[in-house]
Amino acid sequence: MPETRPAPAPPRGLSAAGTPASGLQMLQGALLVIAVLYFGQDLLVPLVLAVLLAFVLAPVVRLLRRVRMPRSMAVVISVLLACAIIFGIGGLMGRQATMLAENLPSYQTTIREKLSGLQSAGGWIDRLSGAVQAVGHGMGSREDPAPVVSGDPVRPPMPVEIHTPDPTPIEMLRRVAEPLLGxxxxxxIVVxxxxxxxxxxxDLRDRLIRLAGARDLHRTMAAMDDAAYRLSRFFLAQTGMNALFGLFIAAALWAIGIPNPLLWGFVAGLMRFVPFIGVFITVSGPxxxxxxVDPGWATLIWVLVLFGISEMLMGQVVEPMVFGHSTGLSPIAVIAAATFWTWLWGPVGLLLAVPLTVCLVVLGRHVDRLEFLEVMLGDRPPLxxxxxxYQRALAxxxxxxxxxxxxxxxxxxxxxxxxxxxLPALRxxxxxxxxxxxxxxxxxxxLRSVELLIEDLEEEEDPVPPDGETPxxxxxxxWHVPGAVLCLPGRGPFDALAANMLxxxxxxxxxxxxxxxxxxVPGAPPRLICLCLLEGGSSSATARYLLRRxxxxxPGVPAIALAWSPDGGGESDGxxxxxxxxxxESAPLQLAMNLAEALDLAVEASGTAPAPVLTAPAPRPEAPPSIGVAPAPA
Known part of the structure; x- marks a missing residue:
């Protein structure tokens, strides 16, 4: 009897363990995730805040590790430093808010006097309020009179007041402690x-690799490390840049004369995390x-100019210099993300909308199954x-x-x-x-769109070559004579356009x-023949027939064949x-796989050394090229 052995256990790969396989499963998973995010807000908000704060502190920990500090000590020092900064800023903002509340009555008096000046200057506020009151009186006059019962009007109800007893010391302690304990x-928990x-x-990175799934361990680890490193740099740079922006706004508001400038500088730095509407929230207080504080209008004008110029410089100059082109999010994705996370988590979600969406885009960039996140939210062109x-030409x-x-x-x-x-679009x-x-x-x-484009390109100029290039x-x-080079299109559906482009x-x-x-046969034969074909359009028999014809x-005119293919001949011939x-093999023929090669071969055939492209277009022949049968000029 043959010996029976247990089947060997299958090898443990790195296939996707937490990613759904089909579109329906992904939709069900997305709905489940949204439900968990909505109902698990109290649990997930601290976790998300901790992850984002860890991204911010990771470069600080790496910096301390470079000076040979133990990991545990570096982590504790970084967290304690962050807590000290956060609580210090919180205490300072609390004192600033208290001072602002104490001065509110005097501010109300100044605003009332300014409104009175507007009333006496133009009277339009009085006229507006009078019109509103007139409308109100008119509506009230059309109301039904008080009901009468047995000839006597109904008496109004007697007012009743309810007084609660004074709280006990324990209840007072509970009312004070409950808002603080949460x-x-x-x-x-976040700390x-x-x-x-x-x-x-x-360890967390390895677990994420297992959940995200990849069959190539080395590439997956490299992708995860790259994503974590980029996110850490991004969040740290954004936090530092927003802090500097807040300090600048605070100093500028102090110079203008706005009370509590540190408070408004903190609000300005914090609202930089909020897309689009953050600037309006920031500017409303100042x-x-x-x-x-100013009976005139000069202070107001200075404040508006300050925020207008600073926001423009931050959005158009500073942020592109620090982050590159942008944060990697499309404007529509930023608006949608702000709406979605605000609906989920309220004001905290509004502050975390951009960082969380950046994390999703990075995740979609490195995980194949989640690539749709980058397509939907990223700023890379979808096509x-x-x-x-091709799409624009079809339209x-x-x-x-x-x-x-x-x-x-x-x-x-x-x-x-x-x-x-x-040419790839024509392909x-x-x-x-x-x-x-x-x-x-x-x-x-x-065909009409591409022909119009070819006509428009006659007016375009090539970019200026770098200094030091050979003229x-x-x-x-x-070779300047019209017809010196004859471009013959093949019989494919778009070979004529390729010939016009060449x-x-x-x-x-x-x-x-x-x-x-x-x-x-023309009276003055051309000096060069260029047969233009797109791979997949004409058959090989047709190409040979056109060349022989x-x-x-x-006879005796040298020939170049442009057989354009998508890979440009890099891998294998078509x-x-x-x-x-x-x-x-039977007659000399030079083969080009793209327009640049065909141009170099034509220049070589003319006896001219190859050189960089001209910075300005050369004059075209008097007769524009036509598609179809046209004899070469004499």
Whole structure:
């Protein structure tokens, strides 16, 4: 009898353990998470505050660890320092708020006198209040008279007052202690959680790796470390920058003469965490005090100018310098996040909206199953440039295509833009056309939009090359003659557009270009033939036939074949490229995989050394290139 052995245990991988597998499961999980966040607010708010505070303190702990301080001591010192700063600021703000409350009666008197001055100056407030009172009297006069019972009016009810007994000492102690115990308990829980999160950071990271799931341990750990490091730097930089902004506002308000400037500086720094509406909350207090402390209007104007300039500088200059382009969130995502977290957790959620949403975007960037979070909330374009080009062209939006081209041409030459954006978009359109997914009206709109774009690109200039580059050699005069280079389109659905794009690139370099077919042998044959094909459009037999036909009509003229493919020939040749290479064995033929290569081959054929692209477009031929059969000029 054969010996039976137990089956070996399956190896424990790093597949996703906590991520749902299907879209329905993800939706159910999202609804469950929202319900847990809503009903578990008392438990989750301290945890979230502790995690964010741990992100802020993690760089401080790393700094202390560099001076060979033990981890436990570094964590305790960092937490105690943060607690001292927070409680010190809280005590200072409490004294400032008490002073403000004591001075409120005098501020009310000043505001009343200013309103009286407005009434005596224009009288429009009196007229407005009089109109409101008149409307009220008119509504009251139409009310029904008091009901009469048996000929006598009903007597009004007798007022009754209820007096509660004086509280006992125990009740008084409970009323004082209850409002304080909740915040103190929350603060204590946050401090303990921060200490343990900083102490056991690596263990928590490993558990998150297991939950997030990845089959490559090294890459997953690198992604987690990168995300944690970036978030720590971001939160620490944002906290420090908001603190400096608050100090600046406090100093400026003190110079202007606003009472309690430290209080309003603290509010300004805190409200920097609140998107969009934070500035309005910040400016409301100083504006009211400017009305109260100054009988004139100069203080109010200075306050408005201060906040207007400071917010503009912070949003447009300082933050882009510190964080780069932005925080990584789209404006719509910021508004949606502020609304969502405020609905969930109230004012605390409003303060934590941006940090929490940044965490979600980073999570979506590193976890494949949660990539939709980055797409929905991040500021990266949802479509690739070539997909955006294709979508705008299908919609017939030539203005949007021109705007995209203008942005791209600021830092790259025309050939690179067409190779990276326009031709890949045509490749997408060609794939849809081959499979019958492109309706005729959509195809016509795409052709018109791209043709208009090609016309608009004639006015664009290439970016200025860096200083020190070798000047570009001019093309020989014989190659400036219109028709010196003949661009022949293939028979694919969009090969004619590719030929026009190549013709525009060559014309910008200084070549005389003719785009069209060969109907008869011209009197003055061209100096170079460029056959333009998009991989997947024409068949290999058609490409060979077009090349042989051009050689029969124009014997002895050198030829270049542009067989554009998505990978640019980086990995392997496509079907057209292989067929054309085989055709080049019988007669000389140079093969280019993109427009930049075709331009270099044309420059080489003209006997000119390759050089950087011109900073200004060269003059076009008098006759614009046409699509279809057109004889070369004599």
């Amino acid at each position: 915040p103190l308990a929350t603060a204590g 303990i959680l921060v200490i343990f999160i900083l102490l056991y950071r690596e 504006v009211l005090l400017a009305l109260a 690739d440039p070539e997909e955006t080009f 017939g939006d030539s203005n949007a295509l021109a705007e995209q081209a203008e942005r791209c041409l600021k830092d790259k030459p025309l050939a690179d833009y067409l190779d990276a954006v326009a 997408l359109a060609q794939a849809d056309a081959v499979h019958g997914a492109l309706r005729p009206e959509r195809r016509d709109a795409l 570009q050699e001019p093309i020989p005069a014989a 013709g525009q690139v060559l014309a910008r370099r200084g070549f005389g270009v003719q785009v069209g077919g060969v109907s008869a 051009a050689r029969r009509r124009l 079907v057209l490229a292989k067929a054309l290479r085989a055709e080049g």
